[in-house]
Amino acid sequence: MEQRLNFQEKGPGALKGLFQIGAYLRKSPIEESLRTLVEFRVSQINGCAYCLDMHSKDARLHGETEQRLYGLSAWRETPFYTDRERAALAWAEAVTACHVPDETYKRVKEHFTDEELVDLTLAVSNINTWNRFNIAFSNPAVVGTYQPGQFG
Numbered sequence: 001m002e003q004r005l006n007f008q009e010k011g012p013g014a015l016k017g018l019f020q021i022g023a024y025l026r027k028s029p030i031e032e033s034l035r036t037l038v039e040f041r042v043s044q045i046n047g048c049a050y051c052l053d054m055h056s057k058d059a060r061l062h063g064e065t066e067q068r069l070y071g072l073s074a075w076r077e078t079p080f081y082t083d084r085e086r087a088a089l090a091w092a093e094a095v096t097a098c099h100v101p102d103e104t105y106k107r108v109k110e111h112f113t114d115e116e117l118v119d120l121t122l123a124v125s126n127i128n129t130w131n132r133f134n135i136a137f138s139n140p141a142v143v144g145t146y147q148p149g150q151f152g
Contacts, residue, residue: 003138004136004138005137006137006139007133007136007137018126018129021126022126022151025119025123028116029113029116029119030116030119030120032062033059033063033064034084034085034088035123036055036058036062036064037059037072037081037085037088038092038124039051039055039123040052040055040056040069040072041073041092042092042093042096042124042127042128043131044072045096046096046128046135048130048134049140050134050139050142050146051127051130051131053146054146054151057147057148058148061148067080068081072089075089083111084111087107087108087112088108088120090104090107091107091108091117091121092120092124095125096124108120
């Protein structure tokens with residue numbers, strides 16, 4: 001695959017809002033470790049190499065274990081995640097698929113306040129947008145270059 005448009009260089013105005021969302025989410029009541037797991041899982045679903053590299057490194061920086069990262073694509077079949085994390089992962093997968101069954105909503109509401117659920121949905125939407133930019137404007141040369149904590 002060859003390098004395409006450098007969207008961060010050519011579209012800084014368009015990306016300003018995404019960076020602001022990221023800054024908002026860093027102050028959210030959603031714990032950073034959970035947000036990073038969700039970002040990693042959504043990036044797995046979407047196949048975004050850059051974001052997988054980024055979020056795996058950030059997850060490790062914040063104390064995430066290798067076992068939980070390796071098992072994330074099979075989170076339903078492993079005992080490594082809390083009920084709150086499982087609810088968030090189910091929500092993230094449903095929102096990413098653009099189909100949120102009532103059962104998924106009921107489950108996530110058992111573990112998240114209304115404000116947290118809005119922030120969780122924003123986090124899922126934000127990483128989906130970043131995944132789409134990175135996939136559309138592929139730049140294989142940068143995959144693997146992310147340094148933990150580079151963007152905050």
